[in-house]
Structure formats: C-alpha cells, structure tokens
Amino acid sequence: MSVTSHGRGPAAGASVSPVTSSGAPIESDVIVVGAGPAGSATATHLARRGLSVTLLEKTSFPREKVCGDGLTPRATRQLIRLGIDTSEAAGWLHNKGLRIYGGDRPFQLEWPDLADFPPYGLVRPRADLDDLLVRNAEASGVTLYEQANVVAPVLDDRTTRIVGVRTKDGRCFSAPMVVAADGNSTRLSLAMGLNRRDDRPMGVAVRTYYTSPRHDDDYMESWLELWDGKPGESALLPGYGWIFGMGDGTCNVGLGILNTSSAFGKTDYKDLLKRWLDNTPEEWGFRDENMTGPVRGAALPMGFNRQPHYSRGLLLVGDAGGMVNPFNGEGIAYAMESGEIAADAMAEAHYRGTGTASAERALESYPLKLKAELGGYYTLGRAFVKLIGNPHVMQACTRYGLPRKTLMKFTLKLLANLTDSRDGDAMDKLINVASRIAPAA
Known part of the structure; x- marks a missing residue:
C-alpha cells in the first residue's frame, strides 16, 4: 500500500512509509493525537476495550492549559467512569453548587440530587x-509519547483514508x-479538510489566579452582570465572569x-x-499585587462547530469537534463524553474486522450517536447564545429571573x-423533551 504524508514541513507532499527514522514502524490499533481530557479519556476507554493505543502529546507533562478549573457534576460523572478517585482525600476540592451574581443580590443553588x-x-x-x-x-495500557508534535496525516493514496501521522522529528505512526x-x-x-463552521458560536475566555481569602469557598460563582462601576449606575460590560476557589490559597478568576x-x-x-x-x-x-500569574486566554469552540465528526478514518473528539456547551461554556465534560462514545464506535469497528464494510458502518455511527445525545440540546444552546448576546437581555433575565427560585432551579x-434520563421530575422531562424535538444539526 502506498501512503502519502500531507501537511506542513519539509516532507509535505512527499511519498513516505509510516516508519520511524530508524526504519521500524510504530503500529497500533488506534492513534490518538492530543493528550488533554478528550484524548486521555478516549485512549483509556479504548485500552480498556482491548485495543492497542498510541497517545501522542506535543508537549510534556505536567503542562498548563487555560481553563476555569471548575467541574460540574457532569464532568465528575465522567471522571468516575474513568476510574478516577474524586474524593477530597485524593486532593479534590468539592463544591455544593453555584452562586449567581446578577440583579440586586447573589442567589445560591445546590447541584440537583439526581440518579x-x-x-x-x-x-x-x-x-x-x-x-x-x-x-x-498509561496505567490502563496506553503507550504515551511526549514531545511528539504531529505535523501531518499519512494518507492511503488510493482511498485518501488516514492511515497514520508524522511528527515534526520525523517519526511516523x-x-x-x-x-x-x-x-x-x-x-x-x-x-484533512475539516474546517470550522462559521454558523456556530465561538467564545473567548481569559483567566488568572489571585491569592484570596475566598479560596476555600464550596460554591462556584458565576457573575451574569459585569459593571465597570457601581451596579446600575455605570456601563454594563459584555460577557460573564466566574470566581472558583482553588482551596490552596488562590482563586481562579476569569470571564468569557x-x-x-x-x-x-x-x-x-x-x-x-x-x-x-x-x-x-x-x-x-x-x-494586581495579589495576582500569581499572567492573564491567559483561550477560544471556546461551541455547539459542534467542526463537522463531520467522522471522515475517512479520522474521528474528532473534544474541542477539535467543537464540543463546548453553548449554554455555559463547559468543555471538559463533553470532551470526555465524546471520547467514550468514540471509543465505543472504534472498539466495535475493530472487533467487526478493520477495513470491512461493517466496521465502517460502526465508525459512521459515532457522529450519529453524538447528535442523538447532544445535537438537539446544542441547538437549544445556539438559540440561547443569540439571545444573551445582547447584554441588556442578560440584565433583564437576571433581574427578573433570579428572585424566582423554581425558575432558577x-x-x-x-x-x-x-437531568435524569428516566423517572426525572417535571423539569427534567421538559428539558429532555425539548432537547429531543429540537433539530440536531
């Protein structure tokens, strides 16, 4: 089989074999490019399903990423599914819910008690x-390569299907x-020709850390109104803010x-x-005098803003596929969820027989399952972000909505x-029905 390397670099467009610089091939059942939460979760689920997995990371661990550092119960569930000990004894700071600032006073809500x-x-x-x-x-059997900066896919000349990747230092997998x-x-x-969709929302977030006596707060905070002076008497700033106590003497503070x-x-x-x-x-x-590091920023790709999520042997998970929730900017939960769904499809394809028509149908089920799980909900989210793009709409919603506890729950x-998928309360059923009937695009 002839393969071609595509991408930037001195060998772009040249015909090569997927081998190391020493000539020995580095082969596995699946290559995962990127070892953030999406990549590590995908790799772990694959390895636990019996596949050999190569995980490539362009940097070395530990390394910093721009993030709010706060995880909702949805992300917590995915960590538990990965076998992670999320107890306080294991170094995790637990929080009870969300404190919302907007209108005349803060409003506190506990996370719902769900099955x-x-x-x-x-x-x-x-x-x-x-x-x-x-x-x-790694403990699950994944082979990790750090400082493995992928610069190009390796394609089968006859099918244009991806059959490997090439790194900056000349290694091929x-x-x-x-x-x-x-x-x-x-x-x-x-x-691979998979570009971002311009009709999907994007966000930008910046954050930094401060030493603060509020570091041990057991509620995460969301500020829905940002003012450049006394509230109601100065300019309303665009965006929303957060304050998450880290439990170590500092707070993660940012806005989007x-x-x-x-x-x-x-x-x-x-x-x-x-x-x-x-x-x-x-x-x-x-x-400023209490800031412990620089202000850093990152983009938030929302609402499936890159599609298709499967094409020619390549599956997109996490931010690569625009998995961030448009409603709240949460990305880690959906990065790990998409990784598990992708791993199910790839394991099914592997055991049906790689390269067969049946295996290809298994891989094609991945984007269908994603849309079934999240597509309608993300459609609702895209409508929501259009609405709150007007800061005065956001102000009105917080002012008249916050005092109504049932509405805020x-x-x-x-x-x-x-929400609970079965036997939930009336709120759960309403949200679930709305997500099901909304078109999944």
Missing part, C-alpha cells in the same frame, strides 16, 4: 488534572483509525464573551477583567445539562 449524576462538582488545576488523566491512561483530540486549533483536522455579542473581537479582554475586578470588595484580594438544570 444519573453525583451531587457534587469539583475544582482542580488543569495542569494537575491533565497529568492525572494521562497517567490513568500507523493505525487504521486515528483520533483528533488536538484542541480548538486541531491542525490534524484542518489537514461570546461572538454573538457586538463587543466580540473589539474588546481588550484583560482590561475588561481588570475593570470588573476593581469593583469587587478590596478584602477579596482581586488586585430549572435554569441551572438546563444550563448545566443535569
């Missing part, structure tokens, strides 16, 4: 979380199935803005963060996607 999800969320620095997940993958878990930039997807806002792309996000925090109480400590379940 399908644990009743607590978590906080853990991403550098620690990602390292823990990748070591869990071969497998009949490849997973792109390389984040929002996803160079591998782009090299959606591309449905007229301020998207026209705003100095670091200045926006400072203007908001300058109006928080002095004793909270969110001032419903809103929390909707925004966090926390």
Whole structure:
C-alpha cells in the first residue's frame, strides 16, 4: 500500500512509509493525537476495550492549559467512569453548587440530587488534572509519547483514508483509525479538510489566579452582570465572569464573551477583567499585587462547530469537534463524553474486522450517536447564545429571573445539562423533551 504524508514541513507532499527514522514502524490499533481530557479519556476507554493505543502529546507533562478549573457534576460523572478517585482525600476540592451574581443580590443553588449524576462538582488545576488523566491512561495500557508534535496525516493514496501521522522529528505512526483530540486549533483536522463552521458560536475566555481569602469557598460563582462601576449606575460590560476557589490559597478568576455579542473581537479582554475586578470588595484580594500569574486566554469552540465528526478514518473528539456547551461554556465534560462514545464506535469497528464494510458502518455511527445525545440540546444552546448576546437581555433575565427560585432551579438544570434520563421530575422531562424535538444539526 502506498501512503502519502500531507501537511506542513519539509516532507509535505512527499511519498513516505509510516516508519520511524530508524526504519521500524510504530503500529497500533488506534492513534490518538492530543493528550488533554478528550484524548486521555478516549485512549483509556479504548485500552480498556482491548485495543492497542498510541497517545501522542506535543508537549510534556505536567503542562498548563487555560481553563476555569471548575467541574460540574457532569464532568465528575465522567471522571468516575474513568476510574478516577474524586474524593477530597485524593486532593479534590468539592463544591455544593453555584452562586449567581446578577440583579440586586447573589442567589445560591445546590447541584440537583439526581440518579444519573453525583451531587457534587469539583475544582482542580488543569495542569494537575491533565497529568492525572494521562497517567490513568498509561496505567490502563496506553503507550504515551511526549514531545511528539504531529505535523501531518499519512494518507492511503488510493482511498485518501488516514492511515497514520508524522511528527515534526520525523517519526511516523500507523493505525487504521486515528483520533483528533488536538484542541480548538486541531491542525490534524484542518489537514484533512475539516474546517470550522462559521454558523456556530465561538467564545473567548481569559483567566488568572489571585491569592484570596475566598479560596476555600464550596460554591462556584458565576457573575451574569459585569459593571465597570457601581451596579446600575455605570456601563454594563459584555460577557460573564466566574470566581472558583482553588482551596490552596488562590482563586481562579476569569470571564468569557461570546461572538454573538457586538463587543466580540473589539474588546481588550484583560482590561475588561481588570475593570470588573476593581469593583469587587478590596478584602477579596482581586488586585494586581495579589495576582500569581499572567492573564491567559483561550477560544471556546461551541455547539459542534467542526463537522463531520467522522471522515475517512479520522474521528474528532473534544474541542477539535467543537464540543463546548453553548449554554455555559463547559468543555471538559463533553470532551470526555465524546471520547467514550468514540471509543465505543472504534472498539466495535475493530472487533467487526478493520477495513470491512461493517466496521465502517460502526465508525459512521459515532457522529450519529453524538447528535442523538447532544445535537438537539446544542441547538437549544445556539438559540440561547443569540439571545444573551445582547447584554441588556442578560440584565433583564437576571433581574427578573433570579428572585424566582423554581425558575432558577430549572435554569441551572438546563444550563448545566443535569437531568435524569428516566423517572426525572417535571423539569427534567421538559428539558429532555425539548432537547429531543429540537433539530440536531
């Protein structure tokens, strides 16, 4: 079989074999490119289903990623499914729910008590979380290569199907199935011709850390109204903010803005963060002298903004496939969920016989299952972000909605996607029905 390497670099377009620089092939059943939560979860589930897995990471662990560091019960459930000990004794900071700032006063809601999800969320620095997940993958039998920067797919000349990848240092890895878990930039997807959809929402988030006496708060905070002065008497700023106590003397503080806002792309996000925090109480400590690191930013690809999620042997998981929840900007839960769904499809394909028509149908089931699970819900989310793109709509919703506790319980379940699939209450049934009847695009 002839294969061709496509992409940037001195060998782009040259015909090569998927071998190492020494001539020995590095083969496995599946290659996973990117070892964040999506990649590590995918690799772990694959290995536990009996497949040989190569996991490629362009950096070395531990390494930092821009994130709010807060995990809802939906993400907690996925960690438990991966066999991760999420107890406080294992170093996790638990939280009881969400405290929402907006209108006249903060409003506190506990996570719902459900059969399908644990009743607590978590906080853990991403550098620690990602390292823990990748070591869990290795313990499951995954082979990890660090400092393996993938620069090009290797394609079968006859079928244009991906059959491997090439790294910057000249190594080649071969497998009949490849997973792109390389984040929002996803160079591998782009090299395969899978571009971002412009009709899907995008967000930008910035965050930093401060030493603060609020570090041991057992509620995550969401600020739905950001003011550059006294609330109601100054300019309403675009976006929403968060404060997550880390339990180690610091807080992760940040804000996000959606591309449905007229301020998207026209705003100095670091200045926006400072203007908001300058109006928080002095004793909270969110001032420059207490900042422990720089302000960093990241893009949030939402609502399946890159499709198809399966094409020619390549499966997209996590941010590479735009899995971020449009309602609340949560990405880690859906990165791990998509990884498990992808692993199910690949394991089915492997045991049906790689290269057969039946195996191909198994792989094609992956995007169908994703849309069945999340497509309708994400359609509702896309409508939601268009609505709140107007900051005055957001202000009105918080002002008149927050005092109504039943409405806010419903809103929390909707925004966090926390409902029981069976035997749920009336709120669960309403959200589930709405998600089912919404078109999954």
